[in-house]
Amino acid sequence: xxxxxxxxxxxxxxxxxxxxxxxxxxxxxxxxxxxxxxxxxxxxxxxxxxxxxxxxxxxxxxxxxxxxxxxxxxxxxxxxxxxxxxxxxxxxxxxxxxxxxxxxxxxxxxxxxxxxxxxxxxxxxxxxxxxxxxxxxxxxxxxxxxxxxxxxxxxxxxxxxxxxxxxxxxxxxxxxxxxxxxxxxxxxxxxxxxxxxxxxxxxxxxxxxxxxxxxxxxxxxxxxxxxxxxxxxxxxxxxxxxxxxxxxxxxxxxxxxxxxxxxxxxxxxxxxxxxxxxxxxxxxxxxxxxxxxxxxxxxxxxxxxxxxxxxxxxxxxxxxxxxxxxxxxxxxxxxxxxxxxxxxxxxxxxxxxxxxxxxxxxxxxxxxxxxxxxxxxxxxxxxxxxxxxxxxxxxxxxxxxxxxxxxxxxxxxxxxxxxxxxxxxxxxxxxxxxxxxxxxxxxxxxxxxxxxxxxxxxxxxxxxxxxxxxxxxxxxxxxxxxxxxxxxxxxxxx
Numbered sequence: 356x357x358x359x360x361x362x363x364x365x366x367x368x369x370x371x372x373x374x375x376x377x378x379x380x381x382x383x384x385x386x387x388x389x390x391x392x393x394x395x396x397x398x399x400x401x402x403x404x405x406x407x408x409x410x411x412x413x414x415x416x417x418x419x420x421x422x423x424x425x426x427x428x429x430x431x432x433x434x435x436x437x438x439x440x441x442x443x444x445x446x447x448x449x450x451x452x453x454x455x456x457x458x459x460x461x462x463x464x465x466x467x468x469x470x471x472x473x474x475x476x477x478x479x480x481x482x483x484x485x486x487x488x489x490x491x492x493x494x495x496x497x498x499x500x501x502x503x504x505x506x507x508x509x510x511x512x513x514x515x516x517x518x519x520x521x522x523x524x525x526x527x528x529x530x531x532x533x534x535x536x537x538x539x540x541x542x543x544x545x546x547x548x549x550x551x552x553x554x555x556x557x558x559x560x561x562x563x564x565x566x567x568x569x570x571x572x573x574x575x576x577x578x579x580x581x582x583x584x585x586x587x588x589x590x591x592x593x594x595x596x597x598x599x600x601x602x603x604x605x606x607x608x609x610x611x612x613x614x615x616x617x618x619x620x621x622x623x624x625x626x627x628x629x630x631x632x633x634x635x636x637x638x639x640x641x642x643x644x645x646x647x648x649x650x651x652x653x654x655x656x657x658x659x660x661x662x663x664x665x666x667x668x669x670x671x672x673x674x675x676x677x678x679x680x681x682x683x684x685x686x687x688x689x690x691x692x693x694x695x696x697x698x699x700x701x702x703x704x705x706x707x708x709x710x711x712x713x714x715x716x717x718x719x720x721x722x723x724x725x726x727x728x729x730x731x732x733x734x735x736x737x738x739x740x741x742x743x744x745x746x747x748x749x750x751x752x753x754x755x756x757x758x759x760x761x762x763x764x765x766x767x768x769x770x771x772x773x774x775x776x777x778x779x780x781x782x783x784x785x786x787x788x789x790x791x792x793x794x795x796x797x798x799x800x801x802x803x804x805x806x807x808x809x810x811x812x813x814x815x816x817x818x819x820x821x822x823x824x825x826x827x828x829x830x831x832x833x834x835x836x837x838x839x840x841x842x843x844x845x846x847x848x849x
Contacts, residue, residue, distance in 0.1 A: 356380070356658065357492055357505035359518055361474045363394075363456065364630030364647035365511030366463035370408060371655030373470040375775070377662050380505070381472065382494060384479035384512075388464070391607050392456035393537050395564055395573060396421075396641025399733035400757070401648050402448040403826065407773045411448065413462050418454035419549070419565050426712045427554040430545065430599040434712035442729035444811070446760055447769060451732065453551070453564055455573070456644065483508060483521055485624045507658060509627040511647070514614065516632035522623045528616030528686070531637070534578040536590055538608045541570050544600040554598045555708060561597045572600070575638070578610055585610045613637050615689070617682045621675040627654055634682035639689040645734055646685060650678050656775065656824035665849040670744075677739045739827060746843055747831040749820065751813030754831045758822050759812035764804065771801050775824045777848055781835070782809045783817040789835045798844070 356372055358365045361383035369381040397414055405411040426434040442449030464474060481500070482493040490508040494501045510518025519526060546552040547570050552563040561576035574594060578585055587608045594600055617634045621627060630647030654674050660666035718724055730736030738755045739745055745755035752759060758780070761768045771778055779793055783805040793800040803809065805816050814820070821830035821840060830843045 356662070357382070357490065357503065357508045358511060359383075359480045359492075359508065360511035360513060360516075360630070360632065361385075361460075361464070361476075362511060362513065362630065362647070363460060363463060363644055364651050365509070366460060366467055366474075367404075367648050368509060368511060368629065368651035368655050369472055370463065370467050370470065371652065371775075372659055373467065373472045374408065375655075375659035375663055377659055379472055380475065380503070381467070382475045382478040382480065384477070386477050388457050388460045390457045391537075391539075391609050392460070393575075393611070393638070394456040394459075394641070394644035395453050396645070397452040397454050397459065398641065398645045399442055399446040399448040399450070399729075400735050400737065401645045402452065403446060403735070403760075403769070404648065404652050406447070406769070407775055407826070408466065409773070410462060410466050414454055414459065415448070415452060417458055417462070418452040419567075421451040421453055421551050421565075423550045425546075425550055425552045426715075427546070427552055427598070428708050428712065429556050430554070430597070432545075434716045436716045441725055442733055442735070444808075445726060445729055446733065446735055447762070447767065449729070451641075453566070455566065480512070480517055483518070483626065485626065490625050506662060507625045507627070509629055509654065510632045511630045511651070512632050514616075514631045514635045516628065518626065519618055519628055519632050522620075522626055522628070524621075524623060524628060525619035526616045527619065528614060528635075531613045531615070534585070534610055534612055536574070536576055536578050536585070536587075536608065536610045538574040538587055538590075538594075539566070539606040540572060540574060540587075540600075540602045541604045541606070542572065542600045542602040543570065544598065546598045546600050547572055552598065556597055557708070559593050559597050561594055563598055563600065570603075574598075574600075615686050617679070617686055621650075621679050622671070627674065629654060629678075633678070634686060636686040637689045640732055642685055642689060642734070646682065649681075649734065649737065652825045653678055660824070660849070666847065670847055673742055673744050677742050677744075680741065681737060744823070744829050744847060746829070747839075749818035749831040749833045750815030752815070752820065752828060752831055754828050756828050758820065758826050758828055759814060761803065761806065761808045761812050761814070763806035763808040766803065768801070768803055769826075771799065772822070772826050774799065777824060777829075777844070778822050779840075780820040780822055781817065782806075782814045786835045788837060789819070789840075792837045792841070796844075 356379045358369050358381040369379050372379045402411045424436040440449040477497050479495045484491040489506045546563040549565045549569040554561045564573040587605045614635045629650035657670050740755035747754045778799040782803045785802045818833045823829045
């Protein structure tokens with residue numbers, strides 16, 4: 356398996372494959388991990404996936420929990436949104452984590468190295484040719500051009516993906532008219548307090564992210580129209596006016612354009628696209644990097660099943676419909692929110708400056724809306740219900756849903772997910788026929804005591820839940836019948 360691109364998406368794809376025993380090679384054209392990467396938010400679903408490999412705790416230790424969002428207009432704080440552990444009872448990681456992408460990538464690269472795989476830096480894909488038995492790739496390395504052969508190839512090579520261009524996969528969408536900046540700075544002021552601040556005035560906005568210390572912050576905002584050099588000097592006065600921050604030093608500064616695009620297809624033969632190579636969108640909600648990591652998890656277990664466990668190649672056909680539908684929905688949603696956030700229209704300014712500070716904190720204070728907000732932001736609400744892999748329903752849980760987290764009596768139903776294999780869950784008593792059949796097939800069966808927590812999570816007592824290696828429910832049925840379970844696995848498993 357050849358992975359092109361060693362950002363978070365490519366690194367996690369390689370980690371999953373290597374841990375599953377797949378021979379994997381990962382290359383990247385850059386000489387090292389960039390310290391000026393923009394992604395900061397690490398959401399609960401990403402941490403849940405990382406926890407199956409045992410390194411989620413490293414990110415939590417090095418990151419900063421986002422407990423509050425402050426809303427400021429002309430520097431003055433007009434609202435404070437208490438997040439705290441917004442997802443308590445929904446996820447073992449009930450918070451939003453802020454961690455710079457470079458530190459994030461170092462953790463992933465270290466874990467991958469521990470599995471015996473090193474990223475090959477200064478190595479660029481220049482051509483590929485699909486064959487019946489795999490992909491012939493031409494790589495430009497420090498030692499010169501090299502030809503290599505892989506059963507499959509995945510392009511995780513970013514928004515300017517050469518893999519996508521070589522596939523002629525299309526990238527419909529557009530580019531926002533504004534140019535944006537990101538700055539890593541040290542400073543003093545009311546917004547350098549270790550919390551997140553959304554700062555606005557009539558013409559401008561700036562988001563202040565807390566970093567390693569209170570005085571160390573990351574700024575994201577709009578470059579003024581007509582700015583000549585697009586250096587920090589071009590935005591410094593606007594930053595001071597909007598955030599009240601007195602910047603003492605600038606560690607780095609860069610500008611960028613924001614696009615909203617989704618590739619027409621995420622697979623062509625033996626070549627796949629994932630992460631920014633497949634979809635890019637506005638930074639609203641910090642969804643981009645996390646979505647790419649979700650792509651990697653979705654594809655990795657299917658590749659491992661085909662390459663190592665003898666699963667039917669048709670399993671790989673489910674990658675595109677599951678992830679493409681999500682990407683299109685995400686782009687449409689973030690596009691609407693982003694346009695409202697940057698619009699110069701009078702109604703938009705009214706909403707941003709007057710209505711939002713009054714309404715949003717009150718809405719998030721309503722207990723029945725908090726789970727919805729968390730599920731949406733954290734990506735634990737992502738589902739694959741229309742997928743060919745999804746069959747059945749039991750209780751409120753439908754096939755294609757992420758397995759609900761249940762923690763009762765000191766036991767977590769997520770602990771078995773660390774095996775990353777197909778497994779059966781029963782909450783309550785398991786019939787002897789089901790137990791014997793699972794044992795005979797070598798299919799792990801986990802029985803959890805029935806509890807109020809399981810009931811609140813929407814699970815049905817005594818039902819069968821067949822859980823995929825990525826933690827999503829593939830098959831669900833209220834009755835413990837072996838035959839339909841056998842037919843399902845006969846189609847999709849080895």
